[in-house]
Amino acid sequence: MKAISLNAIYVMWLREVKKFFRNKSRIIGSLGMPFFFLAFLGAGFSSVFSLPGMEGVNYLQFLAPGVIGMVMLFASMFAGISVLWDRQFGFLKEIMVTPVSRLSIMLGRVAGGVTTALVQGLLILVIGIGMGIAVPGPLGFLSALMMMLLISVSFISIGLIFASLMEDMQGFQLIMNFLIMPVFLLSGALFPLTSAPDWLHALSLANPLTYGVDGLRLSLIGFSQFPLWLDASVLAVFGLVMITIGAYLFGKTQV
Amino acid sequence: MVFMKAIKTVKLTKRFNGMTAVDSVNLEVNEGELFGLLGPNGAGKTTTIKMLTTLLTPTSGSAEVWGHDVSKEPDAVRRSIGIVFQEPAVESELTGRENLDFHARMYGMKRKDREKSIEEVLGLVELKDKANVLVKRYSGGMKRRLEIARGLMHQPKVLFLDEPTLGLDAQTRRSIWDYIKVLRKRGVTIILTTHYMEEADYLCDRVAIIDHGKIISMGSPSKLKDSIGSDIISVKTSGDPDGRFHSCMSKLKWITDVKKHDHQFSLGVKEGERKIPELMRIAEKCRVDIISVTLKKPTLEDVFLKFTGRAIRDEEGNVMSDRMKMRMRGH
Numbered sequence: 136m137k138a139i140s141l142n143a144i145y146v147m148w149l150r151e152v153k154k155f156f157r158n159k160s161r162i163i164g165s166l167g168m169p170f171f172f173l174a175f176l177g178a179g180f181s182s183v184f185s186l187p188g189m190e191g192v193n194y195l196q197f198l199a200p201g202v203i204g205m206v207m208l209f210a211s212m213f214a215g216i217s218v219l220w221d222r223q224f225g226f227l228k229e230i231m232v233t234p235v236s237r238l239s240i241m242l243g244r245v246a247g248g249v250t251t252a253l254v255q256g257l258l259i260l261v262i263g264i265g266m267g268i269a270v271p272g273p274l275g276f277l278s279a280l281m282m283m284l285l286i287s288v289s290f291i292s293i294g295l296i297f298a299s300l301m302e303d304m305q306g307f308q309l310i311m312n313f314l315i316m317p318v319f320l321l322s323g324a325l326f327p328l329t330s331a332p333d334w335l336h337a338l339s340l341a342n343p344l345t346y347g348v349d350g351l352r353l354s355l356i357g358f359s360q361f362p363l364w365l366d367a368s369v370l371a372v373f374g375l376v377m378i379t380i381g382a383y384l385f386g387k388t389q390v
Numbered sequence: 391m392v393f394m395k396a397i398k399t400v401k402l403t404k405r406f407n408g409m410t411a412v413d414s415v416n417l418e419v420n421e422g423e424l425f426g427l428l429g430p431n432g433a434g435k436t437t438t439i440k441m442l443t444t445l446l447t448p449t450s451g452s453a454e455v456w457g458h459d460v461s462k463e464p465d466a467v468r469r470s471i472g473i474v475f476q477e478p479a480v481e482s483e484l485t486g487r488e489n490l491d492f493h494a495r496m497y498g499m500k501r502k503d504r505e506k507s508i509e510e511v512l513g514l515v516e517l518k519d520k521a522n523v524l525v526k527r528y529s530g531g532m533k534r535r536l537e538i539a540r541g542l543m544h545q546p547k548v549l550f551l552d553e554p555t556l557g558l559d560a561q562t563r564r565s566i567w568d569y570i571k572v573l574r575k576r577g578v579t580i581i582l583t584t585h586y587m588e589e590a591d592y593l594c595d596r597v598a599i600i601d602h603g604k605i606i607s608m609g610s611p612s613k614l615k616d617s618i619g620s621d622i623i624s625v626k627t628s629g630d631p632d633g634r635f636h637s638c639m640s641k642l643k644w645i646t647d648v649k650k651h652d653h654q655f656s657l658g659v660k661e662g663e664r665k666i667p668e669l670m671r672i673a674e675k676c677r678v679d680i681i682s683v684t685l686k687k688p689t690l691e692d693v694f695l696k697f698t699g700r701a702i703r704d705e706e707g708n709v710m711s712d713r714m715k716m717r718m719r720g721h
Contacts, residue, residue: 142496145495146491149492150481154484158483225478226481228475230496233468233493233496234465234468234497235496236465389446
């Protein structure tokens, strides 16, 4: 049999997308936190923050790419881990008993998760523009889209890895507090890492999201720590490794 | 030509953390047969089904479904089977039709086949008018019917029904039994698990009684019941003061067993319905007044009791709370 079934990937994707758009309250709910980050943190810190080496950039502009990175991180992790809900509600059995390769099932899930996460990220970009961030040029927009995609693939895969290793939602709080939050806070989304203490700066370099946020910032406001090619390649390699591990572990899942 | 078995297992075994859930099970199911696995909760029925449907890998032993080994050719097995799970396994955020369409695409069905098949199975389970409603608004019985419809979409050779009527009301159970009978007529091989004796008795061509992971008896329901040996006639009298009726009964060869509680006699006999007139005559001769006579045919429950010394119903407990537990464990 074929290892990859496009039909199966498509229908797995379709399911995620339909579920996402049918659940209006969840979409609005998921936009609440990033909106308040932009509105309140952005406004609140604008007056006390001056960013060394980034003259002419106010805090809101600095923050917006970070918040988009945050949305991608949260939405993607949730999309990956939502396999656990399928397990809980029995639908995973229905999926796993079909003659479709585990790889196709996983790719369909990744495709669905990337789509829904991208929609959320773009919505926040639109909100940010509404608050006064400059509209990105076509090139900047495309490279921002690419960074969002890479962040999404990486963290959906991590979510899938956890979902394959966990039996139920019990460990979710642990992942939330000890993985997602540190990854977010150490990514340079909220403050510039270049002026952070050395130990914090070192930790941030080991954080894949740092490169995602950095690439987004370069794409959207033109300032960054690293060149775009470095941001993109670090994330691409990381994403590839994660999706491979994810595919392996998901393939071994028993229901 | 050698006839293939729809299912054949040899010493099929599954252990979880040192606990043996399925213990050296040997099964053979013929093509077109409606085969039942009957046993209390936790007997190993669902684990057996999960191994046969490739959702769990056996610890040891082997199983073939439609000629394909479940461990070596899982995809060939998956293509040959349909399954209706014990717990609902539908996507509640999609409509009934979308659930069926999802399934059909996963099985690689072409557009034309998909549409035709969806209409057909919806008609069979009488869900056409609810097809475009989100499944989360379905009742339990409707969900189960949708799942049965889905299990048939890709025209499986072997259909697994794991406790198809668990937790459903009597009326819905009846209609699901009717669907199962229709499928049986179409020649689909069906494996059904249940802990309802009457369900196994009413539907199945052959039944395997399973307890603690082992098959303790196998055969057609009538053959299994015959193994109990006799019917029970209970005769309630107004009294047998001089014990004449009792001694008369005890002397008769065709009564295999006589028990007396107060004024009530329990008699073990074969073909009980034919023996009642005879008993009446004897009672008249003994001048004993008979108040009532009841005839009890043996059930699969009695078969289970005979082999295990326990009643299935003792194990049944609260079905709903068991389902919740299963869900919490995430199996």
